[in-house]
Amino acid sequence: MTTVITIACLCSTLYLLGVLTYIDLKYRLLPNPYVAGVFVMGITFQITTNFHFVSPIDIIGGMIAGGGLLFFVRYIANRAYNQDTLGLGDVKLMGAAGIWLGVEHIFLAISLGAFAGLVHGILYAHTTSKKTGENIPLTTLSIPAGPGFIFGIIAVGIFKFYTLPLYLGL
Template structure:
């Protein structure tokens, strides 16, 4: 068997490791490092190149990056206007841009949707744990928590859904 046949699997594993690392860092310091977002994007391009673009064409990757980053920058813009403070970090914007290089436009919207629900559950859990620690009622108003881990879950699940047919063969 040729080593190149295993390359997509190795790159996918590196992508998963990058998502896990991004999640851990965001949970600890509320930051998604640029170099890890860039790594995720490069791995996405390398993954598709290693499959000879069997799943998505190069232009679809670019559309995906634009859609992912574009949706998040819009949410950030309107959220910041409404709340008059930062509501979403630029690292999250870059994360969804990098995810678009893996998933294309349709896939990144699916990842964003799943990630938003994962973030909702994460936020509720975050508020409940805080309330237990402070021995108070949970406060869901203006709740702040890192969004990256939820988005990483969404990206991972969307990748599993989108790439399963390729890996199953």
């Protein structure tokens, strides 16, 4: 039974991350109920795997590290630019992802996510400038951060949980 619950948690989280990507791209918003779902699925997943992938202390550390680092970045960037630069939804999402990934891997997910966001921004600016004929300065470009972070979460998750089928005996 725990195998079914474990797989359901993983599939549900992937679905929630897909929904969050769509909503963030369309509305620039990461709704709390969906982020809370990632949180709950992460706790349930770790319990059903008997903390095989992430220890309880690493779960707490990952949650604090993921959410705390982004909260710190948000605070500094908001002060530097005098505007909202990173939403609290992104902060909460990376806190929830820390439950899944632990301390070490949440930093990798944030780094990959930031790089994916950079690539997304450059491609968006390039295609928009091709369509409109106007040059879009990257200093004023605004894109949602969630999809990049979600890319980082999934990429690191694939690496972290590649032994899950062996653990579950599949």
